[in-house]
Amino acid sequence: MCETCGCTITPGNAHLVADQGRLSHTKDGTKSIEVLSSLLHENNHMAAHNREHFNRHNVLALNLMSSPGSGKTALLESTIKALKSRYRIGVIEGDLETENDAMRIRAHGVPAVQITTGQACHLDAHMVHDALHELDLDSLDIVFIENVGNLVCPASFDLGHHANITLLSVTEGDDKPAKYPVMFRGSDLVLLTKSDLLEFLDDFDTQKAETHVRNLANSAPVLTLSARREDTLGPWFNWLGEMVEARQNAQNLTPTIQPDGIALHRVGSS
Amino acid sequence: MHELAICQSLLDQARQIVDAHDANGxxxxxxxxxxxxxxxAPLLAQAFSIARSAAGFPNAELEIETSPIxxxxxxxxxxxxxxxxxxxCGSCQxxxxxxxxxxxxxxxxxILTEQPASLSGPLTRAG
Structure with missing residues (x-):
C-alpha cells in the first residue's frame, strides 16, 4: 500500500522550515525565527495524508467521539445491521486496552481494526495511518473511526477524517456542550443517544442540549435517537447518505472547524 | 493530559528548526x-518543563501568549x-x-542560540 499512498513522504517540518522559517534578526549570538505553524504540525501533515488516501479510494471517514459509555459501539452495531447491504463499512476502534469493541463489530461481518493506545487518551493521525494498512480501502465505502471515550483530548487531533460526530447520551446531562465547548464546537453532527431512556429521566431536555450547541456558534444538526429503536435511526441514516454523496462530489471535504485552521490561515496570509 | 503529546510534537518541530538553522540550542x-x-496553558507549561531536557533543550524557556475570544x-x-x-454576538446576541x-x-x-565558533576547538577562554 505504501507505494501508492506515498508514506515515504518525510513527515515533519523540513519543508515548513524552508518555506516559512525565515531569519528575522540576529543579535547577541541569538537569532529569532518566525515559524507560525500549528503545534501539531506533524500530526496535521499525517492527517492530510490520511485524508488524501481516503479520497483516492472513495471512502468517507467519520470520527466518532463521546465520553465513555455513551453508546458509540452500540450505534455502530445498529448502523451496520441496517446499512450493511447498502454500504461497505469498516471500523477503526480506539481504546486504551482490549479488543472487545473490534470483536463486537467483527461479529456483524465487517472488518474492524483495534488500536490499543495504552495510556494515551486520544487517537492521533499516526495511529490511524498505521491502522489503515490493515484495511482494504478499495472494498469499503465508509470507515468509522471510534475514538477513545473522552470529551477533551480527541478534539485537538485531526485524524484525516471528513466529519466529526459527537455522541451525548441522555443519561449524561444536557449541559455537556457548555462544559466541553472545544469538542462540541467542532462537531459536524451531534447525536443525543439512548433516547429510549428519556421517559425515565426528568433532567435531560433535548432542546436545552441543542441550545448549548448553538451557543457555540455551531449550526450542526442535533438528532435524537436510540440504537435500540430502529425507527429512531432514519435521520441519522439520511445524514450518512448525504455525507457519502458530499464526499463523492467534493475532493476537499473536511470537518467544518479544524483546530486553529482559521487563525493559522489568517496569520499566515497576512 | 494530551498537553504532553502536544509538547513533544512542539519540541520535535523545534529540533528540526534548530538543525535546519545549524543553531546550538x-x-x-x-x-x-x-x-x-x-x-x-498551565498544563502545557508543566509538560514543557518535564519534556525539554529529554529533547535536548534543558535551558529553553516557553513563553505562552494567550489570545482573546x-x-x-x-x-x-x-x-x-x-x-x-x-x-x-455582543450586539444582537x-x-x-x-x-x-x-x-x-x-x-x-x-529564539535560537548560535553555534559558538570555537565549539570544535579547545576552550580558549573562561566563562
Missing amino acids: IERIIVQIGPLSGVE QVRCQQCGTTSAARVNALL SWKVDLISGDEMILKSL
Missing part, C-alpha cells in the same frame, strides 16, 4: 494558545468579545458568528 519558544484550542456576527457584522461557551480569534495553537517563533 534554544533560548526561548514562543507559542500562542487560545481558550478554545483545547490546550490548557472574538467573534464577528454574520447578521450585523459587529466584532465583539465572547465567552468560551457563549459564542454570541445571534449565535451565527464566525470565530476570528481564540482557537489558536500556534508555534509563533523561536
Whole structure:
C-alpha cells in the first residue's frame, strides 16, 4: 500500500522550515525565527495524508467521539445491521486496552481494526495511518473511526477524517456542550443517544442540549435517537447518505472547524 | 493530559528548526494558545518543563501568549468579545458568528542560540 499512498513522504517540518522559517534578526549570538505553524504540525501533515488516501479510494471517514459509555459501539452495531447491504463499512476502534469493541463489530461481518493506545487518551493521525494498512480501502465505502471515550483530548487531533460526530447520551446531562465547548464546537453532527431512556429521566431536555450547541456558534444538526429503536435511526441514516454523496462530489471535504485552521490561515496570509 | 503529546510534537518541530538553522540550542519558544484550542496553558507549561531536557533543550524557556475570544456576527457584522461557551454576538446576541480569534495553537517563533565558533576547538577562554 505504501507505494501508492506515498508514506515515504518525510513527515515533519523540513519543508515548513524552508518555506516559512525565515531569519528575522540576529543579535547577541541569538537569532529569532518566525515559524507560525500549528503545534501539531506533524500530526496535521499525517492527517492530510490520511485524508488524501481516503479520497483516492472513495471512502468517507467519520470520527466518532463521546465520553465513555455513551453508546458509540452500540450505534455502530445498529448502523451496520441496517446499512450493511447498502454500504461497505469498516471500523477503526480506539481504546486504551482490549479488543472487545473490534470483536463486537467483527461479529456483524465487517472488518474492524483495534488500536490499543495504552495510556494515551486520544487517537492521533499516526495511529490511524498505521491502522489503515490493515484495511482494504478499495472494498469499503465508509470507515468509522471510534475514538477513545473522552470529551477533551480527541478534539485537538485531526485524524484525516471528513466529519466529526459527537455522541451525548441522555443519561449524561444536557449541559455537556457548555462544559466541553472545544469538542462540541467542532462537531459536524451531534447525536443525543439512548433516547429510549428519556421517559425515565426528568433532567435531560433535548432542546436545552441543542441550545448549548448553538451557543457555540455551531449550526450542526442535533438528532435524537436510540440504537435500540430502529425507527429512531432514519435521520441519522439520511445524514450518512448525504455525507457519502458530499464526499463523492467534493475532493476537499473536511470537518467544518479544524483546530486553529482559521487563525493559522489568517496569520499566515497576512 | 494530551498537553504532553502536544509538547513533544512542539519540541520535535523545534529540533528540526534548530538543525535546519545549524543553531546550538534554544533560548526561548514562543507559542500562542487560545481558550478554545483545547490546550490548557498551565498544563502545557508543566509538560514543557518535564519534556525539554529529554529533547535536548534543558535551558529553553516557553513563553505562552494567550489570545482573546472574538467573534464577528454574520447578521450585523459587529466584532465583539465572547465567552468560551457563549459564542454570541455582543450586539444582537445571534449565535451565527464566525470565530476570528481564540482557537489558536500556534508555534509563533523561536529564539535560537548560535553555534559558538570555537565549539570544535579547545576552550580558549573562561566563562
